[in-house]
Amino acid sequence: MDGVRSGHASQGDPELRLDLERAIAALPEGARIVLVLHDIEGYTHDEIAELCGIAAGTARAQLHRARRLLRESLKP
């Protein structure tokens, strides 16, 4: 699982959840904003593109970058 702790664990363990929140807080702002909108708030790439005035492809790229950075920072 590439060292990333599971979603179920993060929901049940406050410490793991805090680690994840800290890692999200440390993301570059553009990546963080898109990640929050997509993975937490549930907006689509097209909606994010419209909200933020960027291309949908840019929103996708930022989301993928955010996830990659999170996985790296959450590795034990």
Next chain:
Amino acid sequence: MTLHLTDAELNAYADDELDAHARLRIEAHLAICDACRAEVEAIRSLVAAIGGLPRAIAPTRDLRAGIAERIARTPPMDTGRSKRAFRVPAMLAAAAALVITTASATRWWMLHDTPQPANSTRDIPVAALPVSYRADETRYLEAIEELQQTLERERGELAPQTIEILETNLAIIDRAIAESRAALARDPANRDLGLMVLSAYEQKLQLLQRARVSAL
């Protein structure tokens, strides 16, 4: 040499965004590539973990100020295209932040399958609640009070936009607490209502904790 899937392909597959043809192509590769299969699992695991985070939170410190500009400053990861011009005015950036807050509140009510309350709420005394919830409520109230006092002292360290979003969300959550407490007082044996009260307190605590981190 085996060519692995790109980040874009891995994420699109994990998010189930591909059309049938592309999906078949990716699955054909995954069938013979342990590394890419592990990547997909890692992405899905991460997304599940992120999806478990609370939604009724202020997403970032001073998000309203220059949201598009800050996205623009972060170079996309895997695109060979030139950076697009970001033309959104500040008003739209502010609207984006507002939508986040509003959507959070909306989702809270959807998740709890409860009618959105009227503006007026009644404050139910602790004694009217089931005994089993009083201790939990007291613990939440103590933690929340402590955090609120700390935040009040550090108010000057918070960006005005953060304060505004914080207060908006607090008002929403307080209304949820008042309504769910009232419902619990009417139906003390309803375990779901009890959990709803505690869930609302948990949301408030997390929101304050997030604001506290922003003030550091």
